[in-house]
Amino acid sequence: MIGIDTNVLVRYLTQDDPDQAQVVDDLIAKSIRESVVLHVDDVVLCELVWVLRGAYRFKKSTIATALDKILSTALFSFDDRDLLRQALDAYRDHGGDFADYAIGARNAKSGCDVTVTFDRGLRGSEGFLVLQSHPVS
Secondary structure, three states: OEEOOHHHHHHHHHOOOHHHHHHHHHHHHHHHHHOOOEEOOHHHHHHHHHHHHHOOOOOHHHHHHHHHHHHHOOOEEOOOHHHHHHHHHHHHHOOOOHHHHHHHHHHHHOOOOOEEEOOHHHOOOOOEEEOOOOOOO
């Protein structure tokens, strides 16, 4: 098994740097040929979403589709594929970021009743309690 970093997935998905994209394509092909699994850490997927939204201005729906394909690919392993799918479903359906939903799902798996946050985009999302700031006097 080989661990991969965010920039490797970015090159694979965007093909924006021909030289680096070719190296990644070769790595993928070799991994398939040799039945070597590529491990994707949860943090890598969170960073991937952040990069695709921020630097590349991809739409949420495009990012969600890419994550779905990554999670569906047997070549990639994850610490908890089901947890990441749960986070992806929430990301698709609600206003928060993928990382928020991954954090919430991990907290729930660890036994937390709720994840507290100030992120108003999570209002109404299951498993989150949005805290209110006190007005400054």
